[in-house]
Amino acid sequence: MAASRTFEEPALTVLAPPRPVLRRKRYLLPFGISAAVALAGAVALFVSGTVALPFKQVLVITGKLASKSEFFTDDVVRRLLMAQGVQVHITRAGSRSIATNDIDSYDFVFPSGQPAALLIRNQRQRESKYAKVHKPFFSPIVLATYRDYAEALQAVEQGEPDKSLYYNLPMTSLVEHIKEGQTWNELSHGLNNGNRVLAQTSDICSANSAATYLGLIAFVENGNQIPQDEESALALADRIKPLLTSQGLPGDDMSKQYLAPEGKGLAPVAVIYEHQYLAHQIRLKQQTGEIDRNRVLLYPEAQVQTVPELIALTPAGDRLGEMITNHPGLRKRALELGFRVFEPDGSLSQGQLTGFLKALGIDVPSTGVGDTETFLPSLPLLEKMIERVGDCP
Structure with missing residues (x-):
């Protein structure tokens, strides 16, 4: 007789519903970190005003300028201006080209010196055109x-011997060396340079x-008159x-030639602005922790403002x-680029x-403003001298 079979009813197992993704432990930690970072970034953008930039109307401002173009091409300056809804082209x-x-x-416009600025202001006044002057830095x-x-050149160091970055230069001595047609080799046997002193x-x-240097040389050559x-x-x-003019064809930007790796052969003595040198030292210090003590500055004893x-x-x-x-941010950045910043009341800080x-x-230079000041000729006479010396069109 066949054995009887027993059949069990199939069991039905009811599973608990899966936990929502946002409640899973493996998900919570990375999600929480990402969310916190995103929130912090959003807060920073709102505070700076940057988050609203895509929705702001950007004001494009156009300018024509000389050596101070370095300020407006700086990435930090551009970002600070953009945060205010301003873009500068x-x-x-x-400077003289701007004025003429x-x-x-x-x-x-932003000419680098007062002679060119005066030409522009006089022209605008004669033509009854809009002109407002700002003096942010020096x-x-x-x-x-x-x-x-x-x-x-027997310049006098401002600080510790063989370490100072800054020297005071008697211009009468330099002018005499140039007039005598001496070469650097003749001036010092330690220099391997057969070119003329200039x-x-x-x-x-x-x-x-260059025009300011012309005025400085003229003042010294004319007995400080x-x-x-x-x-x-x-x-x-x-x-x-x-x-x-004995230098031959002049360069476009002497600071770039001087600060190039091969600068000693290109421009052993170059007329530039102080901020261009200081910006080099600041950048080098921030990047490497070192100072370039081979490159130094000569400050003419009789200053030209x-x-x-x-x-x-x-x-x-x-x-x-x-x-x-x-x-405040733009003023701070001007300092970081080597400029001496004026206060809003016009005083020099x-x-x-x-x-x-x-x-x-980094070593600190003197004020750049000596007790003896070089005076430039009146604007009409300075223009005549520039045209005569430079054979300007």
Whole structure:
């Protein structure tokens, strides 16, 4: 008889529903970290105003400027301006070139010195056109060189011997060396350079630095006196012309040649602005922790004041001038780029640059403003001298 079979009913197992993804432990930790980072970033963007940029109307401001173009091409400056809804488009040109050409299509101009600025302001006034002046920062003219060249010129160190980055230079001595046609080898047997002793400049016809150096040489050559009439100005221009044109074809930007790795062969003594040298030292210190003690600055004992002026040609340009002068972030960045920053009341804040350089461990130069000041000829006479020396069109 066949055995009876027993059949069991199939069991039905009811599973608990899966936990929501957001409640799983393996998910919570990475998600929580990512969410926290995203939230912190969003808060930072809201605080800075950057998050609203895609929804803001960006104001494009156009300008024509000389050596101070370095400020507006700086990434940090561009970012700070963009956070305020401003974008600056620049056209580069020498200061005198800016002053002697049409500028009506721009919102602002920024010549590097007062002679060019005065030409522009006078022209705008004659034509009853908009012009508002802002003076955000200052950078004196210097002669950038190398330590062995400074010692050959018997310049006087401002600080500790063989370590200071800054020297005071008696200009009468330099002018005499140039007039005598001496070579660097003749001046010092330690220099392997058969070229004539001189300071190289940018184009006298277009650059404020070169025109200012012309005025400095003229002042020294004329016994610390400025010419009083056209006849004496042109006669003085003829006397100093060989001292300025013996360099041959001038360079476009002497700071780039001087600061190049092969700069000692290209421009052993170059007329530049102080901020260009300081920016090099600041950048090097921040990147490597070191200071370039081979490159040094010569400060002429008789100083020439070269205060750049941002001249607003439209209300948009005026808005930019106000921002550059007063915005804390932009003022701080100007210091980081080596400029001496003016206070809103027009006074020069030497202490800010001093404190910034000391904090980085970089030597601090003197004020750049000596007791003896070089005076430039009146604007009409200076223009005549520039045209005569540079054979300007």
